[in-house]
Amino acid sequence: MLEQLGSKTYLINVTNKVGIFLINENDVVIIDTGFDDQAGQEIMDLCATKKWHIKMIVNTHSHIDHIGGNNIIQKKINVPIYAKKMEKAIIENPEITAAIAFGGYPHKYLRSDFLLAKESNVLELTPEILPAGLEIIDLPGHNGNMVGFKTIDDIYFLADAIGGESTLKKYTIQFKYNVKEYFETLDYIRTLKGKLFVPSHGENFSQLELDYIIKLNKDASEDIIKNIKKICRKKITFEHILKYIFKIYHIKMDFIQNTYIGASIKCYLSYLLDQGELEINIEDNILYWRTL
Ligand SMILES: [Zn+2]
DSSP: OEEEOSSSEEEEESSSEEEEEESSSSEEEEEOOOSSHHHHHHHHHHHHHTTOEEEEEEOSOOOHHHHTTHHHHHHHHOOOEEEOHHHHHHHHSTHHHHHHHHTSSOOGGGSSTTTSOOOOOOEEOOGGGSOTTEEEEEOOSSSTTOEEEEETTSEEEEETSSOOHHHHHHOSSOOOSSHHHHHHHHHHHHTOOOSEEEESSSOOBOGGGHHHHHHHHHHHHHHHHHHHHHHTTSOBOHHHHHHHHHHHTTOOOOHHHHHHHHHHHHHHHHHHHHTTSEEEEEETTEEEEEEO
16 A cells, blocks of 8 residues: 655555655655545554654645545644645635535535545645655646645656546546646646656656646547537537536536536636637526637
């Protein structure tokens, strides 16, 4: 389960990937904490076995599969947790994730423990709080203030800025809060030079594979854009856009997917409207989208 990637860089494959950076022989930084209490407990157990003291946790962003272990670790061993501004606000108030997706107070199906992380107290992540050998890299797009980390071993933890090949096949519609920034972040990642790249989901990859993996990620988003523009050739309401998206990507509609895939599609609609590729009009109090 514990994999050594470099002299100071380790990876734990719990429910989602967790990075470990060795500050010195005894002290470590934990990069993200997995999905839930169980993941948090596994991280603590593993560190205890290695006689590593958890000095701090840094969260790449506020999604449950990255912060789910925060609460139990903080409760049991009271470590400081750091995240960027917008992510900090959400980690401290997990209901905001569901409220953003739903566009209002989330109903009972969206407030389940499976969807919302337990809250934890978070301090603001700045370059100064990090030990030597660990750097923040800004990766906005997938979520507002998402970051990744580069270690002194030239290993990049890329969070959800990029998906490994198997992940892209499994989850065809991935959330991109700000699609424009997401594309810019992909362009930025293309310029990075490193020994190993670690997305939170899917296979790690080398410098040689970087261009190929970026292309796969870009193609997946461009396919969604192409389909939205096709669906909107005639004026159409949001609920009907969603109906066709679910059909094209073979996704089963339920209350949760309606909200979360719906939120992902709304982010693409905002992007295409801003880019001048779609227009919106209101007729008889109904809002219609149409491709220009
Ligand atoms: Zn995420």
